[in-house]
Amino acid sequence: MTGLNRRHFALMLGAGTAALSMPAYLRAQEKPSVVVIGGGAGGATVAKYVAKDSAGAVDVVLVEDSDTFTTCFFSNLYLGGFRDFGSITHTYDQLQSTYGIRKVTGRATSVDREGKIVTMADGSTIPYDRLVLSPGIDLVWDSVPGYSEEAAQRAPHAWQAGPQTQLLRERLDALADGDNIVMVAPPNPYRCPPGPYERVSMMAHVMKSKGFANSRIFVLDPKDKFSKQGLFQAGWEKHYPGMVEWYGPDVHGGIKMVDAAAGTVETDFDTFSGALLNIIPAQKAGAIASAAGLTNDSGYCPIDAASMRSTMDEAVYVIGDASIAGDMPKSGFSANSQAKVAAMNIRADLTGSRAFPAKYSNTCWSLIGTDDGVKVGAQYEPQEGKIASVTSFISQADEDAALRKATYDESLGWYAGIVADMFS
Structure with a gap:
């Protein structure tokens, strides 16, 4: 199918045959298509915001190999007995029902960047106009x-x-x-x-x-x-x-x-x-990033700091842990922030909407003991070709117990907020 667009592919098979034999996510679409690989803090967020803010003008397909997503952030609190496992595990149901995102459960194994086609482990293919990679990490x-x-x-x-x-x-x-x-x-x-x-x-x-x-x-x-x-x-x-x-x-x-x-x-x-x-x-970046030829010698993906667009392919965006994001740490908060910048630029690509200057943020909370929370964070902007920290903060050693508890309570509110932002 390399080199065929969706309309040519449907015509070649014949409308009746195509409708019977092709999975729903492969059928010809008149509107532009965005495929997102990875359903975590980056992928779920970008899928939601492209679908929501384009008001149905863009077809969004979310590829993730599980029906649910368990957050790495707050998993330590599960280990410590402060959370149960169900509280850090989430479904994609509302993304599908509310925003019309089509969830494909399976593993993407390769990307034909010239033909703009993602191939899945089962041999099926998904065409795209824009591709977002948010595959997280693989272990070395x-x-x-x-x-x-x-x-x-x-x-x-x-x-x-x-x-x-x-x-x-x-x-x-x-x-x-x-x-x-x-x-x-x-x-x-x-x-x-x-x-x-x-x-x-x-x-x-x-x-x-x-x-x-x-x-x-x-x-x-x-x-x-x-x-x-x-x-x-x-x-x-x-x-x-x-x-x-x-x-x-x-x-x-x-x-x-x-x-x-x-x-x-x-x-x-x-x-x-x-x-x-x-x-x-x-x-290193998740395996699909390397398979797509979008990593450099570091094992991660270089990106344009103003848009999260891959420097190797203008039709591809890379967000979250897989990206080389300058001063930004690899965190759920960072991925969520980067996803919104990417979504804005994807909409500009495909619908002609306005793209505003990129601004990014991150906070990382940590729990040391009961009600003893600390945090570190920063605001970021593109500067001299990279995402650079422009302001930053960190908890201080001499903080009293009330402030540490307030910091922990703040982290609970953030977790509730980010998972709602991702999945509902």
Whole structure:
């Protein structure tokens, strides 16, 4: 079908035959078509805003390999017992019923950019006028010696939310006093910079709540510093004294081998043993981005800072974790913000509507202990070819308990708001 537009394809088959044999999302459309691959904070948002704000003038197809979406953001609160799993899992029902978005459940495997056709794992194809890639991340398994997709069933990463998140929770709940946890944190760049350290806080919270006095969490980090480091380390000392030990590369000297079956992580400094290993490897853009030829040597996708358009193909936009977004971190808030800029520019492409100058924002909240929330964030604009931070803020070390609780409450309101913005 390469090189055929939708009308020519329908005529070639014959109207009656085409109507009987083709899936609904392949039938000829008179209006322009946008295909969105990935149904998370970026993909669901851009699909909704293109469909809603074009008032039906654009056909929108959302491709996601699951019927539901579990957010990575707030999954640490599920681990810590502050949320249930259902509260972080959402459906696409309202996007379909309210905005007329056509949801295709399946995996996109390739993109013919010249012919503007997406091919699915089952062999079906979906044509597009504009394509949005929001596939999130894939894991670079061999970035941690000894780790693999198979090993992740014993030593979960839980950096792609869903079954892995539930597995990590099961392993955490099964620990007894005296059992240790060993985390291998990821190298930059990765999804949710404060995420590993909020996770440490939540795992420590669970152990403290159970009265564990003899368990430790060892964090082996390839980075010499991390997001909100001072806030997290002060919080660990306050809430979980003596329970968390963080080792940077200048101390551990590098990860030599992970043995998931034995529960050990070997470093130059020592071999660490844990009843629970949480290994978070390096990351890259989701596989469809590479298959489409839109990544560079970093493993991520370069974009135009003013529009989120791929620098490699003017008919493609890349948003969220898969993009190289300058100063913006890879977060759900960032993806949602980028999606709105992309949606505006897609509508301008296809309907002639006005595109305004891009503005982006992000906030990352983290929970350290009960009612002890902290945050970091910024506003961003395109500058000198990249998305640049223009103002920023971070929680302060000397904040009182009332302010920390207010910050946590603010995060709850944000979560309710962003999932409504994505899915309803």
